[in-house]
Amino acid sequence: MQTHEIRRRFLDHFVRAGHTEVPSASLILADPNLLFVNAGMVQFVPYFLGQQTPPYARATSVQKCVRTLDIENVGITTRHNTFFQMAGNFSFGDYFKREAISLAWTLLTAPVADGGYGFDPERLWVTVYLDDDEAERMWLEIGVPSERIQRRGMADNYWSMGIPGPCGPCSEIYFDRGPEFGVEGGPEADEDRYIEIWNLVFMQNERGQGRGKDDFEILGPLPKQNIDTGMGVERVAFLLQGVENVYETDLLRPIIDKAEELTGRSYGVEHADDVRFRVIADHARTAAMLIADGVNPGNDGRGYVLRRLLRRIVRSARLLGAEKPVMAEFMRIVSDLMAPSYPELATDLRRIETVAVGEETAFLKTLNTGSTLFDNTAAAVKAEGGRTIPGTDAFTLHDTYGFPIDLTLEMAAEAGLAVDEDGFRTLMAEQRKRAKEDAQARKHAHADLTIYKELVDRGATEFTGFDELTSEATVLALIIDGVRAPVASQGQDVEVILDRSPLYAESGGQIADRGTITASGVKLRVDDVQKIAKTLWVHKATVEQGQITEGDAVLAQADQAWRNGATQGHSGTHMVHAALRQVLGPNAVQAGSLNKPGYLRFDFNWQGQLSDRQKADIEAVSNDAVGANFPVNTFVTDLPDAKRMGALALFGENYGDEVRVVEIGGPFSMELCGGTHVRHSSQIGPITLLGESSVGSGIRRVEAFVGLDSYRYLAKERALLAGVASSLKVPSDEVPARVEQLVERLKVAEKELERTKTAAVLASAASFVDKAERIGSVLLVAVAAPEGVPAGDLRTLATDIRGRFGAEPAVVVLLGDVDGKVPFVVTVNKPAQELGFKAGDLVSSFGSSIAGRGGGKPEMAQGAGSDPTGIAAGLAAVRARVAESAG
Incomplete structure (x- = not known):
């Protein structure tokens, strides 16, 4: 059974049972706790929390979901997906356990010809919460034998949102794949053999503060008992399609086939390659879905997640042997596969391709940059006689430059080096810990909007601002510091809810109107207007005069000048x-x-x-x-x-x-x-x-x-241009040409100054030659260069000095001092190289003295340090090293 058919059967089954079909919400919702929608019930949270009255008693949906905590595990196992579809049915105080159990069992076991999935009832197991005798009794009544019902604790079979709010016991349905996939004994014994396909949550209690899945207090029963279920569409698909995992299903395997075509490798031959194929399949689908919902690659938040996904695709394809760009092909095949359920992927394909290909192009440049940085790092390690790239360097390559660790490992092996993986992993763990702590610090209970619920249920604010700037209105409520108040007095900040308002509430990129609310002897200044539940206008105001009371008749007025400017900006x-x-x-x-x-x-x-x-x-x-x-x-x-x-x-x-x-x-x-x-x-x-x-x-x-504002800006620019024209003593229309002439003259002067500086530096080469020390059979110039000589000139000077020694073995070491930095150059001529001297090896003798490092070839090495106070000690260390080698 194809995945699109599985989705359709689920929705049809519950619509026939009186549920309202609700479209999937966007993967992006305005919820401070969520980066992406990660569960089927997320869009219904306000109903479960009692903040809003649901427009239906029972609903069903197939929700797009993304979970990103396990990105690193994707592909390594076949159980992790970043994008998945969660089919669910929901009851808001309507039905409860018995009907939820019956509806799920009927759909799973009904014959295919009758609209069901046709699962063999003898291969289905269920779990219930430890003390949920009621749920166990209902499963027994429906025909599940007691030996296929297992009781599990709070960590497995008690659901909450992880924060204070609704919670309750749950019952999970598992499918037995057979003895070839693991040991006997049900879900408690082996969750690879027994695959969870559906979770029925009996939302009946309210939880308090706490941490983890089983460390919180249950405060008491909810006013209404609710149902929230989730059936994993991808899991059901791989079971019904008779394949071993989700990557073999009709919506993912074709992406792997395309990857085989583009890379020339085969899936199912080597585990390392299989991981990369699965990464491509999973991430390509997730990336397309995220881009379709408006996410763009970035350096933080949602954008960073998308960037990671796209870069992991490119990296995996490269490691599989792809030599050309691949992203457009992957986006097209994802669109072909997913569009029957999500038609926006087809209609918006060009934009999705453009975003994905743009990130691929940028990352390929990053890979080139990272390769260069890796080469420099590897050269520096070898120059110091090391055999291992430090974990700090691997982490910097990964974190700062986006260079994947597995490429670092592979290139290190090719260079005959190892990588301090433990150090790298430690730094990554510390980074994740900081991110997790930051997320936990920001994570809190959903903003308590309960205070607005009665007002939202009463009906939407009538927005009159399309037709008028002044409207008569009635004060429905006053809220001060999150609490309903009967009256607000002069000097107090207050939220005012009116039955109608001409003031625009911030949305769609347009900021809110400013204005006033007045009555006899009363005046409030409105500085902001926000929406609650997209329907209720909340005027954030300060009482400037008198007192305002709930129930007052008032006049609400938008500032006309502000509105005129806002409409100009929006249009x-x-x-x-x-x-x-x-x-x-x-x-x-x-x-x-x-x-x-x-x-x-x-x-x-x-x-x-x-x-x-x-x-x-x-x-x-x-x-x-x-x-x-x-x-x-x-x-x-x-x-x-x-x-x-x-x-x-x-x-x-x-x-x-x-x-x-x-x-x-x-x-x-x-x-x-x-x-x-x-x-x-x-x-x-x-x-x-x-x-x-x-x-x-x-x-x-x-x-x-x-x-x-446009006129004022142009007037200012005109005055500026007139001032420049006056200074240059030319008409305004000749200013660009005159400025271009001055710039060219400045460039010529700068070049001449550079030539003069270079000549002065080179002129000092003879004096440095005179300072050469003979150590054994080698001439050594180890000196501090004149202060302020940049690295480029330092290299030129060192090369010139080396050339003056002819056939005599010579080593030249110059250490500079430029704005607190210590650029250095080490160069060794051919005769000295034949005696065993190498420029890169000599760097290690003085690098620690100046807190620097560098690398290069036997003939020339360079780099920089950060401690000018160590220059003298560094030069002494070089002399000692040369003396040791020459002796």
Whole structure:
């Protein structure tokens, strides 16, 4: 049975049982505890916590999930996946244990012809919580014999979110794969043979503080008993498809086949290669799903996880023998495989490819850089007579330069060196510990939104700001320091909830309106407006005059100047987005934005810096659209219709069934947007691009002023240009040419100065030759170079001195002093090399004195130290070393 069919049967089964089918949430949710959605119940958390009233009594979904704690284990075993699909059914105070057990058993064991999965009941085992007699009795009644029911403790069969909140016992269903996969005895004996496929959580209690899976207090029963179940789609797939693990299933094995084609290696021959094939299959699918939901490679958070996944794909492919880029091929096959369930992968394939290929290109450069750094490190180790690359160096290569440890190990072996793996692992463990402690410090119970629940249930705030800036309203609630308050007095900060409001609540990149709330003798200054549950407007205000009381009739007013500027900024953002796509093409897709009065910032997916011509064209297209005075139309429709019309959506955003479309100039710009806008494009005023920069791999940013802020900026630039023209005594239009002439003259002068400095340095070579010491049969120049001589000139000087000794054996050691650093050069001529002297070996004699290291070839070695006070001791150490060797 194909995986897409497994998903469909699950949903159909529960829809027939009265459940509402709920689409998968994005992998990215606004939850402070989660990097990614990692369980099927995450989008329903507010219902389980009692913060919101669910719109249905029972629901079913197949949720996209990503878990990243085990990235390093992916491929090593066949049990770890970063991306997986969790099928679940949920009851919010409706049914409980008996029906949950019956529904699960029926789907698993019903014949395929009747819509079930057709599992043999004789091969299914169940576990229950230690004292859950009720669940055991129900399993016995359904036909599971007592010898296939096992009781397990809190660590295995008691569920919680890991933080204070709902919890309860659970019952897990296992499938017996047979004696060839392990020993008899059920899940307690062998969880490789007995594979867990479904977990039924009976959410009935509330947990308190504590740590771990079994160290917390159970405070008491929940007001309502809930059901939360999770069936692993991938696990069921490999069992029903008769293969040995998830990597052999219909959604992963074709990726391995493609990897075989691209690398020339075969899966199933060597374990090390199999690990790499599985890494590619797993990570390619996860990366595509993350990019589709709006994640872009970066240096922290979600972006860093995606970057790691993509780089592990490239690394694994290279180790398997791939010589050409592979990412586009992998993204295409993932799209082909997953699109029947997630059609956005097909419609958005070009953007997904662009992001993934961009990271691959960047990482291939990193690999080249890392290889160079490794060569230098290996040379330094050998120069000091060592045979092992220190763990600190391996960690630096890995952590700072993104150079994978297994490549370090492989290249070290080729160079005849070992790696201090224990030291590396210790540093990695310390880094993980710090990250874990940081995450734990940030992890807390879900923000307590219970106080807003009654207000959310009462109904959404009516936003009147699309049509008016002043609205009559009623105060529904006042909240001070997280507690409902009947009244707020002068000087107090207060959250005000109104039944209707013209003030825009921050969302969609547009910051909140500023404004006032007034009544007779009462005035509040509103500095921010935020949304709760996407429906409730919370006005964060300060009482400047009088007292405000719950139930008061008030007048809410948005600051007109602020709103005018905000609408210019937001509409200007749409102009710039449309211009980017017109100039750069459809792959220039929005990755984020911020707009406020007079200013906009727009992030988009793109590889490489924009040219001056491209920036000029984007600004010109934007202002042409402003000058065209396009009408701005808004309308509400359903999401499928909006997409059919070509409306652009922000990737990773969760939209409801109905969406608001903002259309500017017909086909010029059409986007899903809930923000406020001008009525005609000419009201935006001039748009002036301030610049363009990188904010991460594959993401560029443009910033611009609009309206009066644009005018003020241009006026300032004009005044600056006039000042420069006056100083140069040329007309304004001749300033660029005049500045170019001055720059060229400066370059010529700098080059002449460099030549003079070099000549002066070389002129001192004769004096250094005069200072040569004869030690045995070798002439040694070991001196401190003049202060301030840079490393490049030091090398030139050393080479010149060496050349003056002709056929006499000579060793030259120069140590410099430049801004507290100690650059050094060691060079040995051929006659001295024939006597056994090597430049790299001599570095080790003085390196510790100046806290430095370096390396090179027998003829020339160089590097730098950080302790100028050790120069004299270092030179003495060189003399001793040469004397020892010459003797």
